[in-house]
Amino acid sequence: MIARDNHPLKPMHARKDRSGRSIRQWFQAIAASLLVLAGNCLGAADIPPTLVTLDLAPTQEHPRNSEGGFATLASGRIVFCYTQYYGGAADESPARIVRIHSDDQGRTWSPPVGVVENTGGKNVMSVSLLRLASGRLALFYLVKNSWIDCRPHMRVSSDDGVTWSAAQRVLDAPGYFVLNNDRVIQTRKGRLVMPLAFHRSRGDDPDSSRSFDARAITLWLYSDDEGTTWQEAANWWALPMPTGSGLQEPGLVELGNGNLFAWSRTDQGTQFGFTSKDGGQTWTPPIATAMKSPVSPASIKRLPNGNDLLAIYNDHSGRFPFPKGRRTPLAAALSRNDGQTWPHAKVIEDDPDGWYCYTAMHFTDDAVLLGYCAGDSKVGGLNRLRIRRVSLDWLRQP
Secondary structure (H helix, E strand, O other), X not given: OOOOOOOOOOOHHHOEOOOOOEHHHHHHHHHHHHXXXXXXXOOHHHOOOEEEEXXXXXXXXXXXXXXXXXXXXXXOOEEXXXXXXXXXXXXXXXXXXXXEEEOOOOOOXXXXXXXXXXXXXXXXXEEEEEEOOOOOEEXXXXXXXXXXXXXXXXXXXXXXOOOOOOOEEOOOOOOXXXXXXXXXXXXXXXXXXXXXXXXXXXXXXXXXXXXXXXXXXXXXXXXXXXXXXXXXOOOOEOOOOOOOOEOEEEEEEEOOOOOEEEEEEOOOOEEEEEEEOOOOOOOOOOEEEEEEOOOOXXXXXXXXXXXXEEEEEOOOOOOOOOOOOOOOOEEEEEEOOOOOOOOEEEEEEOOOOXXXXXXXXXXXXXXXXXXXXXXXXXXXXXXXXXXXEEEHHHHHOO
């Protein structure tokens, strides 16, 4: 039986007022506002270099609030779209895509509103938002139908997300293709490039996890007409060693010289990297990078007005304490040589019981917004969504 909002047995955190906002969400909003007020009362030098501006904890109604992507609208408003689960907390549980917004550069956030309802056999998830060179806003996400059918889709908006085009499936080939959140880029020449992990099927039962092979290969798609048509890169890569993961959850960044650098998580204790010198049409073989990490995705973007790279990942190099195999600590590292080394690093999260991953990055005038899963053994590793505002000056300090 489903309890009504005024049912006496409904948990306090799940009860709602007339606006639809739960008691817990009210407390979260009040807490975030108090943090901003406190920062405004301090001198500029006293404002914390990192500030959690939103924590969306799991509730009975929404047992998982998960990964997403940012965009800035023409008005200056920042939006964040993320996956809101409503029928369980597993990767295959029912979920929709919702949106929150901030009108103060990521310091406070609105309640969520729906963007894409569940059109998949399982769910829709894993959002990338991208402002296109044409001015339109692009929305990418996965439609997960089963353990043998998961493919990326795309929508575009000409009115900053007020309305969206019909969903277009990016590739027609059958199979299980993973596009992580906040991954699609448009190069300075206008080409869209999408990194994908392909998981072959080990069986034909769509409802059995045994049909899914966790060992992934990495491949890339690209489009020269802003997503109307897509082509597959000339080569793809598998991990050339015994592995249980293969090359999973790839990411992508354009370097200052115009080359593309991609990376994938592995079970080899490090991220493996690839390079393309022709805009994503061909890629070098995978090699181990300096990003030592567990089987957890990394996120990399180029800093504004420069060529330095900022990486957010679980740093297991040994310069910070870490529990083996866990997705903690979460570190921010800078590279001035196109990702060959990451000598300058700071810890963002260090709870040894924490589980930090699937980070979206978005730059404001003086900060970077990080949206990521920030779970633990109490709430579940992927079930709590956190947005943190990090000062760029603090990241650059020795």
